[in-house]
Amino acid sequence: MENNYKSGFMAIIGRPNVGKSTFMNNVIGQKIAIMSDKPQTTRNKIQGVYTQQDAQIIFIDTPGIHKPKHRLGDFMVKTAETTLNEVDAILFMIDAKEGYGKGDQYILDRLQNIKRPVFLIINKVDLIHPDDLFPLIELYRNKCKFEEIVPISALQGNNVNHLLDMLKQHLPEGPQYYPEDQITDHPERFIISELIREKVLLLTREEIPHSIAVVIEDIENKNANKVFIQAVIITERQTQKGILIGKNGSMLKSIGKKARKDIEALLGTKVYLELWVKVQKDWRNRQSHLRTYGFNS
Numbered sequence: 072m073e074n075n076y077k078s079g080f081m082a083i084i085g086r087p088n089v090g091k092s093t094f095m096n097n098v099i100g101q102k103i104a105i106m107s108d109k110p111q112t113t114r115n116k117i118q119g120v121y122t123q124q125d126a127q128i129i130f131i132d133t134p135g136i137h138k139p140k141h142r143l144g145d146f147m148v149k150t151a152e153t154t155l156n157e158v159d160a161i162l163f164m165i166d167a168k169e170g171y172g173k174g175d176q177y178i179l180d181r182l183q184n185i186k187r188p189v190f191l192i193i194n195k196v197d198l199i200h201p202d203d204l205f206p207l208i209e210l211y212r213n214k215c216k217f218e219e220i221v222p223i224s225a226l227q228g229n230n231v232n233h234l235l236d237m238l239k240q241h242l243p244e245g246p247q248y249y250p251e252d253q254i255t256d257h258p259e260r261f262i263i264s265e266l267i268r269e270k271v272l273l274l275t276r277e278e279i280p281h282s283i284a285v286v287i288e289d290i291e292n293k294n295a296n297k298v299f300i301q302a303v304i305i306t307e308r309q310t311q312k313g314i315l316i317g318k319n320g321s322m323l324k325s326i327g328k329k330a331r332k333d334i335e336a337l338l339g340t341k342v343y344l345e346l347w348v349k350v351q352k353d354w355r356n357r358q359s360h361l362r363t364y365g366f367n368s
């Protein structure tokens with residue numbers, strides 16, 4: 072029997088905040104990777120499955136490649152590099168407005184050792200004048216041999232369909248790995264914890280984000296239209312716990328309210344969300360804890 076179905080895995084890499092998660096969410100059409108304006112929002116690799124009649128692309132939104140500062144950072148970089156050697160193609164995304172920077176060069180250096188086709192995706196073209204695009208393309212063309220260079224706006228959707236068509240042409244023949252209604256391979260539990268973490272990033276100051284983890288302790292279906300979720304936000308310091316709880320619990324309330332909305336949309340039911348804050352010193356440097364919190368590849 073002839074099999075013309077095409078499929079493959081593609082990694083999205085790029086320094087923090089270039090728009091990797093926004094792109095994937097746009098493509099998959101549903102919010103599965105959390106987004107924020109803070110770097111290192113995405114820690115685990117998240118797969119988004121884009122399915123068409125004749126093709127399937129599984130996108131892997133990798134944690135931003137950057138120089139590690141502590142063991143969690145080290146873990147993130149390792150995950151990203153392992154991923155790169157296993158995929159069918161790499162989408163290296165840059166921010167058109169930010170242009171070329173040290174962080175991009177760091178990634179370009181790493182790409183030298185990886186024998187995979189690389190597409191350069193110039194994102195956020197909605198933020199620049201068209202005249203500024205050409206010099207940027209020229210600059211990158213001289214730095215690496217790209218399969219294609221494609222300008223897009225992940226936020227507005229410009230040129231995204233064109234990019235997808237192009238990527239489809241580069242897919243090898245292969246099976247449909249996931250059923251068409253499956254958009255991610257991550258358990259709901261993980262997505263829920265990420266949605267909560269996203270609200271923490273959104274609502275708290277800069278000292279908080281890099282040092283928290285969210286653990287879902289319990290999910291219970293109370294009945295057909297209500298789910299009870301118990302989650303703990305883990306912080307490193309007592310002072311952070313204070314910030315997270317806020318005056319009379321106001322901060323935790325706001326985090327919970329926003330997170331609940333998103334979780335209800337995800338699950339399609341009413342949600343009762345119970346949030347706690349716990350201090351666990353130095354959790355980022357303790358390997359065993361990393362495993363508990365799901366940071367294993």
Ligand code: GDP
Binds near residue numbers: 090092226227
């Ligand atoms: P990541 O760290 O690479 O995953 O970046 P995110 O997807 O979290 O996006 C970082 C920020 O850039 C968010 O505030 C996005 O709304 C914004 N962003 C992403 N793509 C675009 C785009 O095409 N145009 C504009 N103007 N903003 C974008």
Ligand code: K
Binds near residue numbers: 087088109111112
């Ligand atoms: K981000």
Ligand code: MG
Binds near residue numbers: 104105106
């Ligand atoms: Mg991201």
